[in-house]
Amino acid sequence: MSKILIENVKIITMEKQDEIISRGYVLIEDSLINLVEEGEYTGEREGLEIIDGKGCVALPGLINCHTHIPMTLLRGYGEGLPLMRWLNEKIWPFEMKLNSEDIYAGALLGMIEMVKSGTTSFVDMYFMEDAIAKACKNANLRGFLGSPMIGDFWKQQIDESIALFGKYKDDELVNVLIAPHSPYTLSMEALKQAGEVARKYNIPIHIHIAETMDEVKIISDKYNTTPAKVCEEAGIFENNRTIAAHCVHFNDEDIDMVSKYDFTAVYNPQSNMKLASGIAPVVKMINKGVNVAIGTDGASSNNNLNLIEEMQTASYLQKLSNNDATALSAYETLKLATVNAAKAVGMEDRLGKIKKGYLADIILIDFGKPHMNPPTDVYSNIVFSAQGGDVRTVIVNGKVVMKDYILLSLDEKEIIERANRVFVDVINR
Ligand SMILES: CSC[C@H]1O[C@@H](n2cnc3c(O)ncnc32)[C@H](O)[C@@H]1O
Numbered sequence: 078m079s080k081i082l083i084e085n086v087k088i089i090t091m092e093k094q095d096e097i098i099s100r101g102y103v104l105i106e107d108s109l110i111n112l113v114e115e116g117e118y119t120g121e122r123e124g125l126e127i128i129d130g131k132g133c134v135a136l137p138g139l140i141n142c143h144t145h146i147p148m149t150l151l152r153g154y155g156e157g158l159p160l161m162r163w164l165n166e167k168i169w170p171f172e173m174k175l176n177s178e179d180i181y182a183g184a185l186l187g188m189i190e191m192v193k194s195g196t197t198s199f200v201d202m203y204f205m206e207d208a209i210a211k212a213c214k215n216a217n218l219r220g221f222l223g224s225p226m227i228g229d230f231w232k233q234q235i236d237e238s239i240a241l242f243g244k245y246k247d248d249e250l251v252n253v254l255i256a257p258h259s260p261y262t263l264s265m266e267a268l269k270q271a272g273e274v275a276r277k278y279n280i281p282i283h284i285h286i287a288e289t290m291d292e293v294k295i296i297s298d299k300y301n302t303t304p305a306k307v308c309e310e311a312g313i314f315e316n317n318r319t320i321a322a323h324c325v326h327f328n329d330e331d332i333d334m335v336s337k338y339d340f341t342a343v344y345n346p347q348s349n350m351k352l353a354s355g356i357a358p359v360v361k362m363i364n365k366g367v368n369v370a371i372g373t374d375g376a377s378s379n380n381n382l383n384l385i386e387e388m389q390t391a392s393y394l395q396k397l398s399n400n401d402a403t404a405l406s407a408y409e410t411l412k413l414a415t416v417n418a419a420k421a422v423g424m425e426d427r428l429g430k431i432k433k434g435y436l437a438d439i440i441l442i443d444f445g446k447p448h449m450n451p452p453t454d455v456y457s458n459i460v461f462s463a464q465g466g467d468v469r470t471v472i473v474n475g476k477v478v479m480k481d482y483i484l485l486s487l488d489e490k491e492i493i494e495r496a497n498r499v500f501v502d503v504i505n506r
Pocket residue numbers: 145160164168169172202203204225226227258285288348374375378
């Protein structure tokens with residue numbers, strides 16, 4: 078059995094806002110958290126891997142609820158375009174040339190970036206998810222992976238998802254989702270089938286809904302209703318867990334409707350700002366009881382996968398757009414990336430908190446940096462003052478993947494060089 082002791086550390090459990098252990102320890106046995114206590118560890122030390130957490134704050138690993146991980150390869154590609162032109166003119170022509178090795182290279186680059194900024198789980202949608210699953214295993218990151226259904230090939234794509242589910246159903250790190258791309262890129266028949274297959278296999282759905290006004294118009298012209306209502310009519314939400322990216326252009330009726338389902342709206346503020354898509358009604362959704370999580374979207378519309386930076390933008394944008402400095406506090410924002418995200422993937426009793434019996438996905442943030450002091454309000458310092466590079470140590474599923482800023486499972490230099498080579502190759506193909 079592997080045992081890790083993190084000691085001398087301040088602990089944010091995310092159980093309650095005022096539940097902060099000012100100096101304590103966490104004992105990890107294999108993949109699980111076994112003890113979370115105040116004070117000194119007095120038990121047997123032989124065989125323990127010790128992590129001294131002095132000067133650090135331990136918190137649950139962050140969960141990025143909407144990504145297209147291999148799009149690190151397209152970072153900065155297709156700049157300055159709104160969504161529909163960005164997809165049609167730049168992104169989709171580039172993606173048509175990608176093979177599974179390219180996707181694997183891009184996924185590893187994304188994983189380095191995520192680990193270094195404190196993300197331990199991510200909810201992804203991309204072509205050839207099997208290559209991304211392989212990268213998850215090599216990097217030791219937790220993935221919730223959906224092979225997309227898009228356009229006319231959805232029947233064979235749904236079969237790919239079922240095969241992927243069969244392959245990984247007992248895996249500790251890889252979880253498979255059903256991923257219909259959106260109501261505007263799929264027929265009603267395809268959306269219905271996505272809902273049915275998700276119910277049959279009891280798999281969550283990952284989809285884009287109501288991202289732009291262009292989408293709202295396309296759907297209104299075709300169905301005379303909203304994108305969210307089309308998904309409801311297709312039975313996507315019925316007895317399914319749905320993780321819906323964007324939800325920017327939800328009206329009040331859409332919000333009331335989704336609040337009745339096991340539905341998570343994923344807020345992607347930087348992508349929505351960069352593509353000028355709009356501002357999601359996050360405060361309204363939370364007040365109506367909708368579970369809201371947070372995601373970066375792909376690195377091409379962001380341009381990074383840094384969830385600490387995303388949390389800061391998330392909160393500031395809601396404060397500004399609601400004209401209310403109390404909107405989406407630091408603590409509420411941290412919940413989007415931990416507790417609410419765990420609920421989104423149906424693992425609220427296993428992920429998103431530092432708690433006995435939970436999976437050992439833990440990060441240590443370095444409070445020794447000038448910009449992290451004085452630590453007046455620990456939540457505010459993490460969400461508003463910290464930078465991705467302040468993440469010192471990362472543990473996923475009880476394995477240390479970064480210790481004292483050094484990556485243990487990935488060769489950073491080699492992965493960056495390979496991704497840069499792939500980008501040039503694909504452009505010239
Ligand atoms: C079919 S895999 C995912 C598909 O989605 C594309 N994509 C990336 N970002 C967005 C976004 O914000 N809205 C819609 N679609 C997006 C990605 O390039 C892949 O083609």
